[in-house]
Amino acid sequence: MNEFKKHIKESEVISIVFLRWFLLASISGVAVGVVISFFLKSLQWATYTRESNPWLLYMLPIGGAFVSYLYAKYGKDSAKGNNLIIERINAGEGNVPFRMAPLVFLGTVITHLFGGSAGREGTGVQIGASISSKIGDLLKLKGMDYTILIISGVSSGFGVVFGTPIAGTVFGLEVSTLGKMRYEAIIPCFISSYIGNFIAELFKVQHSHYSMGASLNGIDVFFKVILCAVLFGITSKLFAELTHVLKKFFATKIPNASLKSFIGGIIIIIIVLILGTRIYLGLSLDLLSNSFNQPVPKGAFIIKLLLTSLTLSVGFQGGEVTPLFVIGATLGNLLAGILGLPIEFLAGLGMIGVFAGATKTPIASFIMGIELFGSANIGFVFIACVISYVFAGKSGIYTSQDSSLLDGDYKKDI
Numbered sequence: 107m108n109e110f111k112k113h114i115k116e117s118e119v120i121s122i123v124f125l126r127w128f129l130l131a132s133i134s135g136v137a138v139g140v141v142i143s144f145f146l147k148s149l150q151w152a153t154y155t156r157e158s159n160p161w162l163l164y165m166l167p168i169g170g171a172f173v174s175y176l177y178a179k180y181g182k183d184s185a186k187g188n189n190l191i192i193e194r195i196n197a198g199e200g201n202v203p204f205r206m207a208p209l210v211f212l213g214t215v216i217t218h219l220f221g222g223s224a225g226r227e228g229t230g231v232q233i234g235a236s237i238s239s240k241i242g243d244l245l246k247l248k249g250m251d252y253t254i255l256i257i258s259g260v261s262s263g264f265g266v267v268f269g270t271p272i273a274g275t276v277f278g279l280e281v282s283t284l285g286k287m288r289y290e291a292i293i294p295c296f297i298s299s300y301i302g303n304f305i306a307e308l309f310k311v312q313h314s315h316y317s318m319g320a321s322l323n324g325i326d327v328f329f330k331v332i333l334c335a336v337l338f339g340i341t342s343k344l345f346a347e348l349t350h351v352l353k354k355f356f357a358t359k360i361p362n363a364s365l366k367s368f369i370g371g372i373i374i375i376i377i378v379l380i381l382g383t384r385i386y387l388g389l390s391l392d393l394l395s396n397s398f399n400q401p402v403p404k405g406a407f408i409i410k411l412l413l414t415s416l417t418l419s420v421g422f423q424g425g426e427v428t429p430l431f432v433i434g435a436t437l438g439n440l441l442a443g444i445l446g447l448p449i450e451f452l453a454g455l456g457m458i459g460v461f462a463g464a465t466k467t468p469i470a471s472f473i474m475g476i477e478l479f480g481s482a483n484i485g486f487v488f489i490a491c492v493i494s495y496v497f498a499g500k501s502g503i504y505t506s507q508d509s510s511l512l513d514g515d516y517k518k519d520i
Contacts, residue, residue, distance in 0.1 A: 124293060127254075127293050127294045127297065128293075128297055130241075130245070130255060130258075130294065131255075131258050131293070131294040131295075131297035131298040131301065132297060132298075132301050133241060134234075134237070134238045134241055134255060134258050134259055134262060134294075134298045134301075135258075135262050135297060135298040135299070135300070135301025135302040135304075135305070136301055136302075136305055137237050137238075137241065138233065138234045138237050138238065138259055138262040138263055138266065138298065138302045139262065139266055139301060139302035139303070139304070139305025139306050139309075140305055140309075141207065141211075141233055141237060142230050142233055142234070142262075142263060142266045142267060142302065142306065143266070143305060143306045143309035143311050144309075145211055145214075145215075145226075145229065145230070145233065146226070146266075146267065146306070146311050147309070147311070148211075148215050149214070149215065149218055149226060149389075152215050152216075152218040152219040152388075153218055153388050153389065153391075155219060156218065156219055156220065156221055156387070156388065160384070162219060162220050162221065163220060163221040163375060163378065163384070163387070164375060165220045166220040166221050166222060166371035166374060166375060167367070167368040167369070167370075167371030167372050167375070168368070168371075169216045169217070169219065169220040169371070170216075170217070170220075170222070170367030170368060170370060170371045170420065170421060170422050171364040171365070171367050171368040171371070172216070172364075173212070173213040173216050173217070173367065173421065173422065173423060174363035174364045174366065174367040174421040175363070175364045176209060176212070176213070177209060177213070177363065177421070178363045178364065180205060180209065181205065181206075181209050182203065182205075183203065184203055184205055184206040184209050184210070186506075187206075187210070187228055187232060188228050188231055188232060188504055188506075189504055189505055189506035190202065190206075190506075191231065191232065191235040191256065191260065192281065192282050192504055192506040192507055192508075193506045194235075194239075194253075194256060195253055195256060195257060195260075195282040195288075196282055196283060196506070196508045198249070198250070198253050201239050201242075201243065201252075202235045202236045202238075202239035202256060203236065203239075204236050204237070204239065204240040205236075206232050206233075206235075206236040207232065207233045207236040207237055209423075210228070210229045210232045210233065210423055211229065211233060213422070213423030213424075214226065214228075214229040214423045214424045214425075216423075217417070217422040217423050217424050218388045218389070218424070220371075221374070221378070221384070221387040221388060222371075222374065222387070222388070222417040222422040222424065223374070223386055223387055223388065223390070223410065223413035223414045223416075223417045223429060224388075224389075224414065224417050224418060224422055224423065224424025224425065224426075224429065225389065225414075225424050225425030225426055225427050225428035225429050225430070226267055226389065226424060226425050226427075226428055227264060227267055227268070227425035227426065227427035227428065228423075228424060228425030228426060228427070229267075229423065229424060229425055230263040230264055230266060230267035230425070231260050231263045231264055231425075232263070233263055234259035234260055234261070234262050234263020234264070234266075234302075235256050235259040235260050235263065236259075237259060238255045238256050238258060238259025238260075238262075238298075239252075239255070239256050239259070241255065242255045242256065250290070253291075254290060254291040254294050255294065257278045257279070257282075257288055257291040257294070257295060258278065258291060258294035258295050258297070258298035258299075259298065260277070260278040260281065260295075261274045261275050261277060261278030261279070261291075261294075261295035261296070261298055261299040262274060262295075262298040262299045262301070262302035263302075264277045264278065264299075265277075265299035265300075265302060265303055266299075266302040266303055266305075266306050266311075267425075268313060268427075268474070268478075269303060269306070269311070269313030269477075270473075270474050270477040270478065271296070271299040271300045271302075271303045271477075272296075272299075272473050272477055273470050273471075273473045273474035273477055274295075274299040274302075274303075275292070275295045275296040275299045275300075276295075276467075276469055276470040276473055277465075277467055277470040278291065278295045278299070279291060279292060279295055280467045280469055280470050281465065281466075281467050281470070281504065281507070282507065282508060283507065283508040284466055284507055284508065284509045285509075286508075287469075314391060314394075314395070315478060316394075316395070316398050316450070316453075316454060316457075316478065316479065317398065317450060317454075317479065318450050318451050318453075318454035318455075318479045318480075318482065318483050319448050319450045319451055319482075320482065321482040321483055322447075322448070322451060322483060322486070327447065327486070328486075328489075330445045330447060331455065331486045331489050331490060332489060332493055333445075334438065334441050334445070334452060334455060334456070334459070334490070335455070335459055335489055335490045335491075335492075335493030335494050335497070336493060336494075336497050337437065337441065338434060338437065338438075338455070338456055338459030338460045338462075338463060338490060338493075338494040338497075339459070339463040339493060339494035339495065339496060339497025339498040339499075340497055340498075341407070341411070341433065341434070341437055341460055341463070342430075342459075342460050342461075342462075342463025342464040342494060342498040342501070342502075343463065343497070343498045343499055343501040344411065345411050345414070345415060345426075345430065345433065345460075345464055345503070346464055346498070346501040346502050346503050347501050348411070348412075348415045349414075349415040349418055349419055349426075349503065350505065352415055352416060352419035352420075353418075353419045355419075356370065356419055356420055363421055366420050366421055367420050367421040367422065369420070370416060370417070370419070370420025370421065370422070371420070371422075373416065373420075374413065374416060374417060377412075377413065377416075381409065385406075386406075386409055386410050386413050387413075389428045389429075389432075390410060390428075390429070390432045391428075393406060393410070393432055393436065394428075394431055394432045394435050394436075394457075397432075397435035397436050397438070397439040397449070397453040397457075398435065398449065398450045398453045398454070399449070399450070400449070401439065401443060401449070402436050402439050402440075403436075404440055406432075406436035406439075406440075407432075407433045407434075407436040407437040407440065410429060410432050410433050410436065411429075411433050414426065414429040414433075426464065426503050427461060427465070430460050430461045430464050430465075431457045431460075431461060433456075433460055434455075434456035434457045434458070434459055434460030434461060435453040435454070435456050435457040436453075436456075437456045437460065438451075438452035438453040438454070438455055438456025438457065438459075439452065439453050439456070441456070451483065451486075454475070454478075454479050454483075454487075455483075455486060455487065455490040456490075458471050458472075458474060458475040458478075458487060458490055458491060459471075459490035459491060459493075459494040460494065461474070462490070462491040462492075462494050462495050463494035463495055463497065463498030463502075464498065464502060464503050465502060465503060465504065466495065466498070466502040466504070466507055468491040468492050468494075468495040469491075471491045471495075472487060472488050472491045472492075475487035475490075475491065
């Protein structure tokens with residue numbers, strides 16, 4: 107009888123906790139979903155306006171200088187972006203400033219309006235975390251509850267941007283600490299991510315979806331995919347390390363943030379004029395789509411990699427994930443011709459594999475692959491994610507990720 111009462115009491119406690127977090131995460135998900143829906147619509151407007159008015163590219167230096175001025179004057183720690191959020195989650199104290207949301211929103215729209223090569227994931231995550239942090243402040247949450255709400259904001263921000271609520275859930279749990287999942291936040295993360303996506307659907311936000319084609323099999327395909335996954339991981343490492351090096355270089359050589367962005371904008375314009383094409387500007391969604399359907403320029407992946415690293419290094423705002431998708435898909439497109447595999451197959455693996463290596467989130471990447479492409483090539487998607495993750499080493503786009511759990515293994519193996 108006592109044991110029965112114990113189980114009843116446990117169920118009551120679980121129900122109360124679940125309902126509490128359902129309410130909190132729903133509030134967060136609705137708020138994040140509304141703001142990011144507006145953000146994605148704004149990006150569509152910015153892209154259309156830039157493509158309809160080619161002269162806007164020449165305003166890129168001024169736009170970058172203006173955004174850097176705003177961050178220098180009002181941003182304080184907000185310039186650290188996703189790394190500030192990860193530091194806050196791992197430290198379990200402090201807050202994510204609400205000013206981060208409007209600053210990164212405006213900064214990213216300006217970057218895309220004038221032609222910087224950047225993404226949108228970083229913006230979504232920062233908006234999600236800062237809004238959730240503000241909600242936590244208003245509700246006077248403390249300690250772990252406050253941290254969990256921030257993590258749920260990361261999940262909804264990521265999930266809404268790409269229309270992948272399950273991957274968004276796992277991304278929030280996985281991104282802060284290498285080798286560890288934050289399972290204490292799993293209920294708030296999935297609720298917030300799903301609610302945010304429902305809100306985006308109400309606003310009729312459109313997400314791109316691609317096909318990897320029919321299911322493949324065979325031992326030859328298995329070994330070719332492993333080889334490609336190794337190259338995806340090395341490419342992830344190259345992108346992360348180049349971005350870190352360029353950020354340090356420009357910060358040292360041009361300490362003034364506005365001047366740095368102005369000069370960086372000029373360099374980007376010169377590169378675009380030399381290339382004679384604008385397919386690498388902004389999100390490059392047309393290039394990404396073409397990677398699944400036809401051969402693209404052989405050097406496309408390295409050009410997009412260099413332009414994105416440069417754009418983010420000189421102070422322009424945006425994310426890295428969509429450019430990583432483009433880098434991976436165009437690399438896969440190139441490898442398909444060399445290895446004799448279908449273009450759409452390797453473009454899809456490259457898109458997900460490079461993302462997995464650069465973000466150090468192999469499980470979220472694997473799930474995203476299933477949400478985007480279906481389960482036809484699920485085994486090869488998994489191989490691409492885990493092999494790329496390993497060969498990217500400790501290099502990643504988020505320098506604040508806690509790698510202490512893996513440090514001992516790396517040192518032992520080295």
